[in-house]
Amino acid sequence: MQTSNAAFHPMEADHSLYLGPGRVVAVTPAKLKIAVTEQCEWAQLALGYPYRARIGDTVLAIAQNGSWYVIGVLSGNGDTVLSVPGDLKLSAPRGRIDLVAAKGMRLRSPRLVIHTDAMSVIAKSIQETFEYAARTIKDAFDLRAGWIRTTVDRDFRVRADRIVQRAQDEVKLDGRKIHLG
Structure with missing residues (x-):
C-alpha cells in the first residue's frame, strides 16, 4: 500500500496549524464564527453529518494557513437534520432498529401505515384523540381494566347475537324510559 505525505504537515513544525x-x-x-x-x-462546517450548530456549542476546529474548518462537535445543543429530496428508507435486513430519545419522540405525517405480525405497546399512560376511529377485530377482543367509564354525547348502540352481563x-339502569323486550 502506498501513502503520500505531500499534504500532511506535522503540527510541531508549523505554528500556523491549529487543532483544538x-x-x-x-x-x-x-459558516460558523x-x-x-x-x-x-x-470556519467552514466540515462534518460527516448534517449538524446545525448553535451559539455556545464547543466544536473541534482545525486550521492551516488561515483556513479554518469545524471537524467535530465536542459539546453541542444544535439539531442534526437529515433531509432528503425523495423517499428515505432505513433498513436493517439482519438486525433491528432502535430509536432512543431522552426527551420524547414525535411522528408527523399525513398518513402512517404499520405492517407487523405482532405489536406490543407498553406505557404508563396513553391518550388517544381522533375525529373518526374504526377498529375491526377478526377473532376476539379481550379488555381487562380496573374500571371503565364510557361517555357518549349521542346514541350508544350495541348489537350482538347474545349479550351476557354479570x-x-x-x-x-337509569333512564326516562326503559324498554324491555
Whole structure:
C-alpha cells in the first residue's frame, strides 16, 4: 500500500496549524464564527453529518494557513437534520432498529401505515384523540381494566347475537324510559 505525505504537515513544525476546541459565537448558513484561544475566526462546517450548530456549542476546529474548518462537535445543543429530496428508507435486513430519545419522540405525517405480525405497546399512560376511529377485530377482543367509564354525547348502540352481563353486586339502569323486550 502506498501513502503520500505531500499534504500532511506535522503540527510541531508549523505554528500556523491549529487543532483544538472552539466556542461558537455566531452562526450563518455557510459558516460558523468560533472563538479559539484569544481570537475569533470564521470556519467552514466540515462534518460527516448534517449538524446545525448553535451559539455556545464547543466544536473541534482545525486550521492551516488561515483556513479554518469545524471537524467535530465536542459539546453541542444544535439539531442534526437529515433531509432528503425523495423517499428515505432505513433498513436493517439482519438486525433491528432502535430509536432512543431522552426527551420524547414525535411522528408527523399525513398518513402512517404499520405492517407487523405482532405489536406490543407498553406505557404508563396513553391518550388517544381522533375525529373518526374504526377498529375491526377478526377473532376476539379481550379488555381487562380496573374500571371503565364510557361517555357518549349521542346514541350508544350495541348489537350482538347474545349479550351476557354479570355483576357481583347491584346493577343500576337509569333512564326516562326503559324498554324491555
